[in-house]
Amino acid sequence: MIDDMLIDAARQGYSPDDIKEAVVKVLQPYFTHMDALNKYACDSQLLSAFEFFVRYYKESEFSQGIREVIDCYKKANINNNQESWNIILSTYAVMVEDENKMWSIRNSKLDLQEDDFYEKMVQIFQRIGNVLEVSVKHIAQELYALIYLQYKGCVDYEKIRKQDFGVIINNILDKGMLQSVLRIEPCGMKLSDWRNIAFHHTYTLDDNGNIDCTYGKGNLNNIKMSMQELERYLHKIIRASNILNIARCIFIFDFIDDIPRDQPLEEASFRQAIKKEQFRISLLSQEFQLGNIVLNENSVEIDMHDLNLNEDQKGRIVHCSQLLLNAWNIWKSKLICINYFANNGRKICCVYVDGEICEAIYEGKEEITYLANKFQIKYF
Numbered sequence: 001m002i003d004d005m006l007i008d009a010a011r012q013g014y015s016p017d018d019i020k021e022a023v024v025k026v027l028q029p030y031f032t033h034m035d036a037l038n039k040y041a042c043d044s045q046l047l048s049a050f051e052f053f054v055r056y057y058k059e060s061e062f063s064q065g066i067r068e069v070i071d072c073y074k075k076a077n078i079n080n081n082q083e084s085w086n087i088i089l090s091t092y093a094v095m096v097e098d099e100n101k102m103w104s105i106r107n108s109k110l111d112l113q114e115d116d117f118y119e120k121m122v123q124i125f126q127r128i129g130n131v132l133e134v135s136v137k138h139i140a141q142e143l144y145a146l147i148y149l150q151y152k153g154c155v156d157y158e159k160i161r162k163q164d165f166g167v168i169i170n171n172i173l174d175k176g177m178l179q180s181v182l183r184i185e186p187c188g189m190k191l192s193d194w195r196n197i198a199f200h201h202t203y204t205l206d207d208n209g210n211i212d213c214t215y216g217k218g219n220l221n222n223i224k225m226s227m228q229e230l231e232r233y234l235h236k237i238i239r240a241s242n243i244l245n246i247a248r249c250i251f252i253f254d255f256i257d258d259i260p261r262d263q264p265l266e267e268a269s270f271r272q273a274i275k276k277e278q279f280r281i282s283l284l285s286q287e288f289q290l291g292n293i294v295l296n297e298n299s300v301e302i303d304m305h306d307l308n309l310n311e312d313q314k315g316r317i318v319h320c321s322q323l324l325l326n327a328w329n330i331w332k333s334k335l336i337c338i339n340y341f342a343n344n345g346r347k348i349c350c351v352y353v354d355g356e357i358c359e360a361i362y363e364g365k366e367e368i369t370y371l372a373n374k375f376q377i378k379y380f
Helices: 002-011 016-030 034-040 044-055 060-079 081-090 092-106 117-152 157-161 165-174 191-200 227-254 272-285 313-322 324-331 355-362 369-374
Strands: 203-205 211-215 221-225 288-295 299-306 335-341 347-354 376-379
Touching (some): 002 044, 002 272, 016 034, 016 044, 016 227, 016 272, 034 227, 044 272, 060 117, 060 227, 081 092, 081 157, 092 117, 092 272, 117 165, 117 191, 117 203, 165 191, 191 227, 221 227, 272 288, 299 324, 313 324, 313 369, 324 335, 324 347, 324 355, 335 355, 347 355
Parallel strands (some): 299 335
Antiparallel strands (some): 211 221, 288 299, 335 347, 347 376
16 A cells, blocks of 8 residues: 555655655654654654555554553653663564564465455464464563563562463553553453464354354353454454554654663564565555666676656666665675666666675664765666
8 A cells, every 4th residue: 555655645746745744744643752763764664654644544443542551651761761762672583583583474376355254363363373473462461561660660570471371461450551552342342362262273164154262261151253244354453453563663663762772682583575565565665666686706786766846867867876885785795786767758867886885884884874985886
């Protein structure tokens, strides 16, 4: 959806500044530090957050949930700054791996037009289980640790991480917090209940096309629903997952200058497909469309197609040169080349730079202005 939004904006004559202004306007109510929002508004992660606000603009539960989750992070940051960052940063590698796995989950089969009701039911519960286990569980653990920290002043995060998902959810709800996010209405079932139904496969399809689910320990609970109701619950569960992830993302960008720089992080990296997608979305915000990519042993050659209707071709070429650093950060090649294609489709030039230049900037040995003095242009 974000692709279509950005491409359509460019074709209607909106500038990258117009796009940035729209993002800032939508996300501003959720930020404390406007300088951080203005600086990172066109980062792919905040562009993705912007997309979800547009997608859910008719659903007040989304914005309400975002505020509630952000509030948990902010209170912990204000009252227990160092301890809260210790919690968040300690599972950096876990969160990166969750996102790597979610890439595959999002791209796996889920056909809501499937005529075979049994197949459709299985696909929906597979998606529910995977999303809750991979995308929600670790954030719920983090939030409960931050909430516990506010109440007690200290917390054993490793002990919390060993607790059952259901225990974590219950502990948060017992504090009267995040009710609208962690419970799915109108049935009132907790996210952990849905996860258990999905993972334990305690669901069946009766002869009338209705779905019977059982959950809980000891005295089992039972719920019956139609396929349409299950689809609506799926939507709400996915929305809850998006709330938790987007709220966390907004908080981190909002307080990015507050993150301790001396705290070591476990080594982890996003998979190549995610880096490429983040790059592609960021390019669209600047009204460039990513084209062919040719990878060789020592170089990467990238085609960028200009969507901007502005006649300032020289300025757009300079803009391309500024993206060489972003490209190096993904492919780490010895030579980075960007082929610039004008709005009319004509190949105009290639801007290129040695990877060592980008590496020096990335490692803080040189300022970003170093790139402006080192990149080269070859016209066709």
